[in-house]
Amino acid sequence: DIQMTQSPSPLSASVGDRVTITCRASQSISSWLAWYQQKPGKAPKLLIYKASSLESGVPSRFSGSGSGTEFTLTISSLQPDDFATYYCQQYNSYPFTFGPGTKVDIK
């Protein structure tokens, strides 16, 4: 299995901050990486696919980058609705493993 790690966790930030979350894969996954946002008691929501493609309807303050083994999710200006847990997922090879999650909370 490909192992996914995320940092930091947790992440404390304020409204308006630029926030960056890093996801690393144990082996190269090309650009086959997705980012999800999950709020308490809710299902995950797809934000980014193929490392940097923004899912339809997702605010443009979210962006993704990276390839190979290192990836980042950036929120350009953190909004109150963005306090949540963020997961990366590789879909380069089965099983399509998830990272441990990064909880973004209020500083």
Add this chain to the structure above:
Amino acid sequence: QITLKESGPTLVKPTQTLTLTCTFSGFSLSTSGVGVGWIRQPPGKALEWLALIYWDDDKRYSPSLKSRLTITKDTSKNQVVLTMTNMDPVDTATYYCAHSPKPYDAFDIWGQGTMVTVSS
């Protein structure tokens, strides 16, 4: 509009078999490329990928759970069923099903999830 909804027991006893059904609308599992997957999340923990079935009946399983999982589809009913044998308290989790638009793709639409508790 694609929607998915999980259903099944909320409580199962240790050693029993869990059967979960994902009923979906807005797409067909006979459409080339489409898949439906299952993911679970123990309380307060991370997401875990379990299994995925595609339009052509290709099935993929988590290696660590493969011996206990079976995924099937009923295209006429727009349903995907996941069975997990020999349930244990560590299997207590919220179980989600989700839509995959094509092979080797992210899950773009998720069901609301169903909480399953394993306890005697």
